[in-house]
Amino acid sequence: MKVIGLMSGTSVDGIDAALVEVSGREKDLEVRLLAGATFVYPEQLRAKILAVCGGQAVSIAELAALDDAVAIQFAEAAQKIQSQHSIAELIGSHGQTVYHRPPSKIKTNQNLGYSLQLGRGDLIARITGIKTISNFRAADIALGGEGAPLVPKIDACLLSHPTKTRAIQNIGGIGNVAYLPASQTQDWEKRVCGWDTGPGNALLDLAVTRLTNGSKTYDRDGQWAAQGTRDHQLVEQWLKHDFFHQFPPKSTGRELFGKDYLDRCWQDMEQKQLNNGDRLATLTELTVASIVHSYRQFLPQIPDEVLLCGGGSRNSYMRHRLQAELISAHIGTTDEVELNGNLKEAIAFAVLAYWRVNSIPGNLPQVTGADKPTLLGNIYCP
Template structure:
């Protein structure tokens, strides 16, 4: 089956779209990436999304308008990739755009988390005339899970190694990992674990925007940070923050690692006499330190290889710093093992949609903390009933 997967992550830099040929079920899952592309948001829409992610209040009418605008852009991206590669999809899996994520609150009024992804699946189905599955996080949250990370089961199917301990480390706006024991170990699937490690590119991108008054949105290849020296004293102070110490399962987002968080970091750094490059190197080092801290404190053992994916996998400075801190670990990207690092998350949501249509649970309870495996996603059929797929 040809399936489109689409996601805009916490970096809000555009809609990553993958058109994938999928066959098999779980253990025999086979995928082929037919096409991948990233479609930037219109700048005005991106600004509105970032403002909402940053806590800006909206009326219900404004929220509805934003929801529709995101959905229209996802639908346009789905139509565009089919036209560009002259392939026709049968199904869309749309993660949408996360604008708010609240993990379960054990000591609050509820222990059910909340996560809001805009870009209504019903609109995408209507605009593309394709069955669309969206709202993937809700079922895991309803089962007491974090609603994240949701890619770990796909990682297990596609990236587990026969003999090596593997960490699949996504570095998007937020970092998350899946730990995969060797497949030659008994009950290896039950030993899989994963969680959000902390900031990925989010704070780095915010720092670049502030330093350049918005003329740049990211540090290409990490070249600016590479000119500086990190202040390890500050990083050691920041890594003591509660989120990093909390045991998995756990998830996070821009609600924590926000512009306000960066401002507090800047206040901490004001007496350190840092250059702009030093400041970026220090913020980048927090991402590296949060990953390494997670591995040392929460993994059953250090991985023999790390497979990077997401935008941060292209940051040469982050890769160099990870290699310096994990000297006994091979640092690769998923490209090196045949899975496109740029579109891996989009591929994952294509697979989750395919599984949902075939009634295969998509979450791993030991990763998200859900009470049981769940079918993930809401199914939206197109208005043209002749295109409705049987479930």
């Protein structure tokens, strides 16, 4: 089946679109990338999304208009990605997360989580004329799960190694890990685990935007941070935050690691009189340290390989720092195992849509904390 996967993450950089050919079911799952691209949001729309993510109050009418505007952008991305290729039979659209509330650790019907993704699937289906699956997180959340991360099952099917343990570390706005035991291990799928590790690029991007008055939105290749000096004392102080010590399953977002959190970090860095390069080096180190701390505290062992994906995988300074801290592991990218790191999340939601129409559960309860495996996503026909 030819499927289009659409994804925009917490960095709100744009819409990643991947046209893939999917076959098999789970252990025999195969995915072939036919085309892929990232479509940047119009600046005014991106600014509005970021404002809502940051807690700006909006009316229901304004939220509805934003929902429509995001859906139109997603639909146009789907149309563009297949304009010179064979027509897709299905779309899997993650949408744009603007709010994510993890469930209470005391699970009751009143303490379920909540997650809101804009970009309504019914409008995407209408514009494109293609059956669309969206709202993937809701079913897992209704079963007491975090609704995130949802990619580890796809990682397990596509990226497990027969004899090596692997960690697939996504570094988008937020970081998340999927730990994959060697596939020759007995009951290997039941041993797969994963969770959100903390901030990825979100704080860094906000900091660069602040330091450049908006002329830049990210530190290309970590070049600016590489010129600074890390303040390890501040990093250790920030790592005392409860989230880093909370046992999985766990998930987070800009609600926790967003502008307000950066403001507190900024005050700490001003008191230490850090220059701009030092600030970015220290914020980069927080991302690195949160990943390393998460591995050491919660993984059964340090993996043989750590394969990066997402925007942070292109930050060579961040990769260098991870390798320095995880000496025994090989730090690489998913591109090395022929899975495009820039488009991996979009590919994953294409697979989740494929699984949905083939009645295959998409979540892993040991990852999300849901009561049981379940079908993910709502189906919208054109």
